[in-house]
Amino acid sequence: MNVSLAICQEYTENPNKISERMAKILTVKASCSNHYLTSAPILSPSNGQASLSKAMALCSSFCHLKPIHFGAKSISCFSFKPQFSVQVKAFSSQDSSSNPKDMIPGRIGFLGLGIMGSPMAQNLIKAGCDVSVWNRTKRKCDPLISLGAKYEPSPEEVAASCDVTFAMLADPESAVDVACGKNGAASGMSPGKGYVDASTVDGATSKLISTKIKSTGALFLEAPVSGSKKPAEDGQLIFLTAGDKSLYETAAPLLDIMGKSRFYLGDVGNGAAMKLVVNMIMGSMMASFSEGLLLSEKVGLDPSVLVEVISQGAISAPMYSMKGPSMVRSLYPTAFPLKHQQKDLRLALGLAESVSQPTPIAAAANELYKVAKSCGLSDEDFSAVIEALKAKLEERS
Ligand SMILES: NC(=O)C1=CN([C@@H]2O[C@H](COP(=O)(O)OP(=O)(O)OC[C@H]3O[C@@H](n4cnc5c(N)ncnc54)[C@H](OP(=O)(O)O)[C@@H]3O)[C@@H](O)[C@H]2O)C=CC1
Numbered sequence: 468m469n470v471s472l473a474i475c476q477e478y479t480e481n482p483n484k485i486s487e488r489m490a491k492i493l494t495v496k497a498s499c500s501n502h503y504l505t506s507a508p509i510l511s512p513s514n515g516q517a518s519l520s521k522a523m524a525l526c527s528s529f530c531h532l533k534p535i536h537f538g539a540k541s542i543s544c545f546s547f548k549p550q551f552s553v554q555v556k557a558f559s560s561q562d563s564s565s566n567p568k569d570m571i572p573g574r575i576g577f578l579g580l581g582i583m584g585s586p587m588a589q590n591l592i593k594a595g596c597d598v599s600v601w602n603r604t605k606r607k608c609d610p611l612i613s614l615g616a617k618y619e620p621s622p623e624e625v626a627a628s629c630d631v632t633f634a635m636l637a638d639p640e641s642a643v644d645v646a647c648g649k650n651g652a653a654s655g656m657s658p659g660k661g662y663v664d665a666s667t668v669d670g671a672t673s674k675l676i677s678t679k680i681k682s683t684g685a686l687f688l689e690a691p692v693s694g695s696k697k698p699a700e701d702g703q704l705i706f707l708t709a710g711d712k713s714l715y716e717t718a719a720p721l722l723d724i725m726g727k728s729r730f731y732l733g734d735v736g737n738g739a740a741m742k743l744v745v746n747m748i749m750g751s752m753m754a755s756f757s758e759g760l761l762l763s764e765k766v767g768l769d770p771s772v773l774v775e776v777i778s779q780g781a782i783s784a785p786m787y788s789m790k791g792p793s794m795v796r797s798l799y800p801t802a803f804p805l806k807h808q809q810k811d812l813r814l815a816l817g818l819a820e821s822v823s824q825p826t827p828i829a830a831a832a833n834e835l836y837k838v839a840k841s842c843g844l845s846d847e848d849f850s851a852v853i854e855a856l857k858a859k860l861e862e863r864s
Pocket residue numbers: 578579580581582583584602603604607635636637638640641644645665666667668692693694695696802803804807808
């Protein structure tokens with residue numbers, strides 16, 4: 468907090484000078500800790516907008532700076548995320564809502580506290596939001612309750628007591644059940660509220676949920692994410708949103724707590740489609756990488772060296788460097804469950820079918836993930852798909 472006040476004084480004294488110092492302070496702070504900096508009131512805001520814009524423009528030459536205007540009452544907000552999740556938000560002290568919490572919808576609901584939902588909800592709580600939670604398996608709520616979350620016994624009660632409710636559920640069936648089923652979120656929805664579904668589902672499912680939520684007068688946004696367990700923990704997700712633009716704007720400060728970027732893609736279904744295309748590519752990449760690792764080993768090469776070679780060339784990808792070393796050791800600590808990757812391939816193939824787009828590579832990859840599931844690997848990380856190839860090879864030899 469001292470840091471943000473130092474920034475504010477500099478704003479007001481000399482807006483041309485501040486950005487370099489701001490970047491330096493934040494870099495130091497970011498490397499020391501991993502917490503959010505919020506509330507940076509501009510102390511003499513006569514030239515607040517001008518100095519802030521100037522500061523943001525100058526600061527962007529030092530770091531990845533993301534100006535976002537969110538709401539008439541705030542001057543502006545920007546996120547600074549170098550290696551760690553750090554956010555700085557600037558507000559006018561003349562503004563009646565100089566408390567950043569006033570920019571955030573009153574109470575936030577979170578439904579579905581699995582690998583992704585738990586850290587996402589946790590980041591909201593750590594950023595100072597009032598959060599209510601529900602999960603089918605209640606014990607998964609306990610760590611969040613101990614951080615200050617309020618437990619509600621059903622999705623309906625979460626939705627009824629919150630302004631904006633997020634859902635992060637396994638698949639289309641669970642997303643529909645939690646939103647539209649008995650004691651589902653829709654039963655607690657009414658005008659003025661919003662439902663943001665971050666689960667990876669197909670467009671038809673998303674439209675069904677949207678229709679049900681909107682029939683209550685509430686707003687709907689689909690917001691599936693790219694990024695896995697670690698980005699969820701670090702507030703570095705990429706949101707692929709579509710639906711009600713006004714809910715997108717209301718939810719933006721929350722998306723910025725949980726993520727590093729956000730895309731607004733228009734009508735409901737477009738966010739789901741974008742997510743499925745991304746995961747279709749990812750699933751095929753992982754299947755192909757698995758084949759390469761095993762082939763290299765079979766011809767007497769060291770697969771660890773293959774990982775190293777790939778990391779230095781044009782086909783390098785963080786996924787190969789992150790997963791490769793443990794795959795070589797036949798270890799698959801779960802970040803993205805294999806069953807969800809197969810679900811995404813299945814849904815992506817359905818999307819392709821709906822527009823008669825050939826996707827032979829993804830279809831082959833899907834078969835491999837199905838084999839992996841039948842080998843009992845559903846809850847392993849999706850990189851365990853390599854085991855399906857080992858099984859096939861063993862069958863043949
Ligand atoms: N893990 C990852 O890397 C990523 C996952 N995703 C997507 O995000 C979503 C969540 O993924 P993730 O957190 O990994 O999955 P998990 O399997 O860890 O969590 C799934 C969540 O859905 C709940 N759930 C499952 N079935 C039902 C049901 N019938 N009724 C009510 N709740 C149910 C689970 O409750 P319970 O605890 O009771 O089982 C749990 O809260 C999925 O759609 C996935 O594809 C997107 C990006 C990355």
